[in-house]
Amino acid sequence: MTSISEFMTSDHRRCDEFFNQAEEAVSQGKWDEAQQGWSEFQQAIEHHFSMEEQVLFPAFEQATGSTAGPTSVMRMEHDQMRQLFAQVGQALGAKDADTLLGASETLMILMQQHNMKEEQILYPMSMRALPDPDNTLNEMQQC
Amino acid sequence: MRTDGLNFDNIPPLSIPYGFFATAPLFGVLAGLVLLFQPQALTARWDPAALALVHLLTLGFAAQIMLGALCQVMPVVSSQPIPLSRTQALLVRGCISLGTVLLSLTFLFPGPILFSLTLAAFVIGFGLFISRLIQALIKIRPAGHTLVSIRLAAFCLLITLIAGVILLWWRSSPQTAPLAPILNTDQHALWGIQGWGLLLVVGVSFQVIPMFHVAPDFPARVQRWLPGALMLSLLLGTVLDGSAAIALMALSKLLVLGYCALASRHLRQRRRKLLDYTVRFWQLALGCIALSMVVNLATLGWPELPNRLPLAELSAILFGFGGLLAVIFGMLQKIVPFLLYLHLQRQCLTQPEKLLTLPNMKQLISTARSKRQWWLHCTALCGLLIALWLPLLTPLAALLLIADFVWLGWTLHQAFALYRQHLN
Numbered sequence: 001m002t003s004i005s006e007f008m009t010s011d012h013r014r015c016d017e018f019f020n021q022a023e024e025a026v027s028q029g030k031w032d033e034a035q036q037g038w039s040e041f042q043q044a045i046e047h048h049f050s051m052e053e054q055v056l057f058p059a060f061e062q063a064t065g066s067t068a069g070p071t072s073v074m075r076m077e078h079d080q081m082r083q084l085f086a087q088v089g090q091a092l093g094a095k096d097a098d099t100l101l102g103a104s105e106t107l108m109i110l111m112q113q114h115n116m117k118e119e120q121i122l123y124p125m126s127m128r129a130l131p132d133p134d135n136t137l138n139e140m141q142q143c
Numbered sequence: 144m145r146t147d148g149l150n151f152d153n154i155p156p157l158s159i160p161y162g163f164f165a166t167a168p169l170f171g172v173l174a175g176l177v178l179l180f181q182p183q184a185l186t187a188r189w190d191p192a193a194l195a196l197v198h199l200l201t202l203g204f205a206a207q208i209m210l211g212a213l214c215q216v217m218p219v220v221s222s223q224p225i226p227l228s229r230t231q232a233l234l235v236r237g238c239i240s241l242g243t244v245l246l247s248l249t250f251l252f253p254g255p256i257l258f259s260l261t262l263a264a265f266v267i268g269f270g271l272f273i274s275r276l277i278q279a280l281i282k283i284r285p286a287g288h289t290l291v292s293i294r295l296a297a298f299c300l301l302i303t304l305i306a307g308v309i310l311l312w313w314r315s316s317p318q319t320a321p322l323a324p325i326l327n328t329d330q331h332a333l334w335g336i337q338g339w340g341l342l343l344v345v346g347v348s349f350q351v352i353p354m355f356h357v358a359p360d361f362p363a364r365v366q367r368w369l370p371g372a373l374m375l376s377l378l379l380g381t382v383l384d385g386s387a388a389i390a391l392m393a394l395s396k397l398l399v400l401g402y403c404a405l406a407s408r409h410l411r412q413r414r415r416k417l418l419d420y421t422v423r424f425w426q427l428a429l430g431c432i433a434l435s436m437v438v439n440l441a442t443l444g445w446p447e448l449p450n451r452l453p454l455a456e457l458s459a460i461l462f463g464f465g466g467l468l469a470v471i472f473g474m475l476q477k478i479v480p481f482l483l484y485l486h487l488q489r490q491c492l493t494q495p496e497k498l499l500t501l502p503n504m505k506q507l508i509s510t511a512r513s514k515r516q517w518w519l520h521c522t523a524l525c526g527l528l529i530a531l532w533l534p535l536l537t538p539l540a541a542l543l544l545i546a547d548f549v550w551l552g553w554t555l556h557q558a559f560a561l562y563r564q565h566l567n
């Protein structure tokens with residue numbers, strides 16, 4: 001059976017894939033495809049965020065007795081990414097490729113360093129801290 | 144479980160990494176000036192100007208950038224920031240800068256006074272930084288693959304520094320030197336360039352090539368064994384001598400060649416195919432490092448070759464300028480705008496209306512700017528290579544080198560100016 005780490009890491013990769021498709025379509029001027037790819041990406045990543053914000057983080061906070069630790073930083077970074085979603089969305093509406101690719105590059109790097117912190121630190125730590133990681137994973141998958 | 148030792152959000156104040164990045168290009172320009180006025184430095188190996196040139200680039204430029212990048216990267220990969228305050232960082236930067244200038248002067252005017260000053264500056268600068276780095280590193284476990292490389296690289300840096308100090312002692316004040324050079328110049332250079340420099344490049348590439356360019360991950364086995372194997376072959380190659388050492392050296396060159404092929408393949412398989420000059424810099428670097436290994440292997444096989452061809456210089460320029468420096472130039476095109484953006488965003492989190500007007504990374508450093516940097520770097524590289532055979536052209540190569548570093552410094556400065564403008 002997969003672990004929280006494996007499951008969430010592969011979900012990161014799935015989001016990257018959609019992101020990639022949208023970005024590439026923009027760079028080729030295929031706006032319809034870009035729109036499609038972008039909304040798939042948004043859906044995938046918001047789903048990912050809610051698995052974390054609604055299930056994993058609260059469980060982690062309960063297990064460690066702290067809401068001020070790593071999860072608060074992760075929540076803040078989610079908000080930072082949402083800001084960039086808004087910028088990309090705006091540029092997509094305006095078909096402004098330069099602004100979009102600039103914002104998406106920024107988002108990409110922000111997202112990757114966020115994922116790295118989660119994959120290398122937070123997920124492994126959750127698996128050690130949570131009383132029943134498999135159960136938490138189940139709840140996340142039903143999210 | 145304790146989480147209070149974790150500093151997830153401990154990104155260092157901007158002035159720490161940015162300070163290192165902003166100082167470094169000045170040393171590149173200084174190196175260019177040395178070459179312009181002492182063109183023989185390119186090929187005369189023991190020429191004081193040549194030694195000054197090497198250290199302006201390795202210590203003044205490359206080491207400062209790498210220290211700055213380490214300050215930034217450690218909290219991301221490990222949640223352990225390097226416990227260095229702003230003032231201490233300034234002290235490190237000041238001492239290493241001063242030490243580099245003093246070292247260059249010591250090469251030109253050997254003597255015990257300059258030597259003592261150089262030594263003091265480096266002991267304070269590197270001593271403080273390395274001790275803080277070790278403090279952070281021992282707190283981390285288990286260590287990820289990047290950290291293994293960083294640890295080994297830090298070890299190589301330490302060996303290089305110690306060996307360098309002893310060599311310099313012998314050069315400038317042989318009567319007082321406490322012990323004979325443990326490592327000769329070749330070994331000092333090897334630990335510095337192929338140990339410290341290459342291990343950092345390898346470790347960074349494992350992390351950033353899959354991450355920034357959506358390429359497949361490097362095989363776990365390679366990530367686990369390659370840095371250690373590189374280091375071990377260096378270590379044994381230094382301790383042993385005779386044909387065993389030669390065989391090990393050859394083996395380490397082959398390992399590096401294999402790494403270059405693998406990393407190039409991963410880059411080719413990247414799924415993010417947008418025009419990206421960081422990718423071009425990586426491709427240039429891997430190509431040049433591979434070529435330099437071929438040159439080294441040729442020298443190991445036919446030791447009399449360098450008498451006829453400037454192979455040592457060729458390999459050094461390819462590896463150092465075409466390889467290590469190209470990686471640094473390429474990474475800066477991404478790290479710096481990201482860093483500035485991150486700090487702007489943090490400061491505007493409470494003012495959402497401002498957030499939408501923040502410059503994005505490509506506005507902080509445009510693709511057009513990175514493109515020019517790439518061309519300048521390639522041109523300067525060609526200039527240096529051609530000058531090996533046509534020494535008359537060395538001043539031209541020096542001017543290209545200066546242009547390359549001036550453009551880098553100017554780009555960093557412009558990005559910072561835009562940052563300041565948005566802060567107000």
Ligand code: HEM
Pocket residue numbers: 188189193194197198201202206246261265300303304306307308310311312314328331332333335336339
């Ligand atoms: C990252 C750090 C360093 C790197 C990468 C590095 C690299 C090199 C290289 C490549 C050479 C060979 C130059 C040639 O063959 O023409 C060299 C020579 C030398 N280095 Fe360094 N170096 C470093 C730090 C230092 C330091 C801190 C010192 C002294 C305080 C030092 C002192 C010397 C001396 C004295 C020589 C000439 C040796 C001789 O006279 O035989 N190096 N270094």
